[in-house]
Amino acid sequence: MPNPLADELQTDRRARPSALVIFGASGDLTRRKLVPSLMGLAQDGLLPPGFAVVGFARRDWSQAEFRRRLEEGVEAHGREGAGDAFAEWQGRFSYFEGDYDDPESYRKLAVHLDEVDQRQGTQGNRIFYLATPPAAYQTILGHLHESGLSTETDTGPAGGTFARVIVEKPFGKDLDTAQALNAQVLAGFNEHQVFRIDHYLGKETVQNILALRFANSIFEPLWNHHYIDHVQITVAESIGIEGRGGYFDNAGIIRDMIQNHLLQVLTLVAMEPPVSSSGDSIRDEKVKVLRAIRSLTPEKVAASTVRGRYTAGWSRGEAVPGYLDEEDVAADSTTETYAAVKLYVDNWRWAGTPFFLRSGKRLPRRVTEIAIHFHRPPHLLYGDIHRSKLHRNVLLLRVQPDEGVSLRFGSKVPGPHFQIRDVRMDFSYGSEFGSRSADAYERLLFDAMLGDPTLFARRDEVEEAWRIVDSIVEGWCASEGRPADYEAGTWGPEEAEELLGPAREWRRP
Ligand SMILES: NC(=O)c1ccc[n+]([C@@H]2O[C@H](COP(=O)([O-])OP(=O)(O)OC[C@H]3O[C@@H](n4cnc5c(N)ncnc54)[C@H](OP(=O)(O)O)[C@@H]3O)[C@@H](O)[C@H]2O)c1
Structure with a gap:
């Protein structure tokens, strides 16, 4: 094909x-x-x-x-x-x-x-x-x-x-080691010769975020705090650590997934329109988003993050061990296998709009998605429907599996009564284009052969992302707590629900 x-x-x-x-x-x-x-x-x-x-x-x-x-x-x-x-x-x-x-x-x-x-x-x-x-x-x-x-x-x-x-990846394990590695790379190579891989950027649907935003005119006017209540970015895995205990126990989900994949996706969702499609124009705008992310002091980390660790449970019909019983995991490990983080991008466009990022292992499904939750309507004509009973409109960008985009909105249920129910408008890559998406590594290897750096992380992007993650890790270390338990095969610790605040809930994809 x-x-x-x-x-x-x-x-x-x-x-x-x-x-x-x-x-x-x-x-x-x-x-x-x-x-x-x-x-x-x-x-x-x-x-x-x-x-x-x-x-x-x-x-x-x-x-x-x-x-x-x-x-x-x-x-x-x-x-x-x-x-x-x-x-x-x-x-x-x-x-x-x-x-x-x-x-x-x-x-x-x-x-x-x-x-x-x-x-x-x-x-x-x-x-x-x-x-x-x-x-x-x-x-x-x-x-x-x-x-x-x-x-x-x-x-x-x-x-x-x-x-x-x-x-x-991983490009360093904190800001200091990333800076040292950058210095070493740039001692021998100039920045235009360097291609730092984040394979999420090679995924078609991640690249489609830019197409959706900047090749259409209907979304961008709504793409700001006036219309968007909050954004949820989820990268969930059903697998555990698959024999990588030695590496994972030193990294945790915050370094393994949030520092790179989730923050990269956040920058594409939140960035301003670039002045051109050149690699540096796009990366200039992405790095501005990272710089605008509000710093978290150790005190704020407790209120803005949740970390969890899976206990024994079930995954795809099989009994699976808890994290502490996995091979090469220290008996006194405090490493998190789940993290949820609330971040604010302090700029004109996003003032007051929280971005919720979550990633975890041994969750019920393997799924990556970006859910843009819009505000509820300011006033309702229909007296018998309470405003809080109406769901928010959600624009859902599905990165994997079942790649596509859908829009959830309320529609009248046929019949004599005035009842409203959520319906979905759906676009699916598979049925629309009838071909498989190229593997992310195909795209990235090809771009490196071409010398096109657009889909690779620049030095300043990597370091800014570490700045954010380091502040979270410092807060966790200062609290001396341990991750909250969640049973393998569930959607993470209960504490994660409270992170969203009133009248919001995590999607259950
Ligand atoms: N595997 C994946 O799916 C995946 C995904 C994302 C990122 N990565 C990253 O890609 C890199 C390679 O991953 P991998 O899974 O292929 O690694 P790997 O199988 O553990 O190692 C690759 C090769 O490196 C050599 N090696 C092992 N330990 C070494 C050491 N201490 N010093 C020097 N060489 C050593 C070994 O070759 P010889 O002993 O024959 O020299 C080994 O076959 C890693 O940085 C990993 O984080 C991997």
């Missing part, structure tokens, strides 16, 4: 030849996401003819072993037909065994890349993808800089060679 994204990209944008070097190429991300997504681009004819992948890792693998594992990943996680694309492209994949900490490895890598240029026509252009655990990022970045691999000869669209780096 034709992919409209591919049609649009093919007509408008073409990637120049390049070699993609993946550090940590023996890992889960490469096998499950990166290579299947590259094959998706190949299927859509979006990979340039001069393209190659060099997988860098420490383990002693032969070329055949490397390709065999990638092939398995593509078969298991790629689109239909991705295996055929891999069969065609596998000659472009080479394995490079090296030590992240050894300068000699980078000298040999440079020689290998020169050979790849000769064999595959990649023309000296390099994209480095950091897909190791974050502990290795600084070492790799330092060596890329020292070896000269981060140097580009021209940044123009046509001539010279480019060098880019893609950095996976």
Whole structure:
């Protein structure tokens, strides 16, 4: 089935030849996401003819072993037909065994890349993808800089060679570590060479927030505190920590989800119209939103946030353990698996309109949505219907699953009485466009090949988001409390209901 994204990209944008070097190429991300997504681009004819992948890792693998594992990943996680694309492209994949900490490895890598240029026509252009655990990022970045691999000869669209780096999340674990990592990245690369991944920005429906707001005229006049009562942004997962206890117990949901995905979505919902569609115009407006978010003192954190932790319960019909009984979780852990946060964007447009963000594990469903709740009508003509009985109009942007947009409004129930009931106007991506949405990594890898930074987080965005999250974490540490319990398979702790205040309730998607 034709992919409209591919049609649009093919007509408008073409990637120049390049070699993609993946550090940590023996890992889960490469096998499950990166290579299947590259094959998706190949299927859509979006990979340039001069393209190659060099997988860098420490383990002693032969070329055949490397390709065999990638092939398995593509078969298991790629689109239909991705295996055929891999069969065609596998000659472009080479394995490079090296030590992240050894300068000699980078000298040999440079020689290998020169050979790849000769064999595959990649023309000296390099994209480095950091897909190791974050502990290795600084070492790799330092060596890329020292070896000269981060140097580009021209940044123009046509001539010279480019060098880019893609950095996976998490980008730091607080403001200090994010600033240190930014300093390390920018010691070797200029900002235009840096692509900090937040895969939420690669999702079609997240990009559609901008289309909905700025390619239509009916929504924007209502998009402010005069008409909007509050906004709910939900990223719910039904899974637990899936063997990632070592990482998750040090991060918690606030660092793992809210610092990046939810705050990024908030900026797209709340930003002012950009002066152009350029990457920096859009990111300028997003960062202004983060700067306008009211700081939370430790005292305010208690009134503006709720943190929870799941206890044993049920998930999709199966009994599941509580968080403290998961593997690699400290017995005295105070890490939250659920967080709800009330934020105010202190600017002219949003004065007094709360944004409620919530994310959690072991909730009843996997769902991501943005619900814009409008004010109730100021006056009702119908005396027997009390104003508070009418629901608010809600514009719902569904990011996953069942991607689409719907509008809830009141309608008269047919019959002699004047009764009003909620109805829905619905747009669904699947039925409207009849094709699958491209995987977020496809879009992001392609944009990095094009050098388009729009869907990547800029240095100041990442740091501003950490400023907000650090103030919440400090408040939690100061309170010395522990997260409230919620049973696995429920919508989080009861305390979260109170966060919304009177006459508002969380959606139960
Ligand atoms: N997996 C996902 O779905 C996912 C999603 C979002 C973000 N990420 C991020 O993407 C990155 C890679 O994730 P992943 O799941 O692929 O990681 P991974 O499987 O744990 O590690 C990738 C590779 O890095 C190397 N490695 C492991 N520990 C290392 C260390 N201490 N120092 C240097 N190299 C080390 C290993 O290769 P060798 O031992 O062969 O060198 C390993 O195969 C991480 O930063 C992760 O946070 C992953």
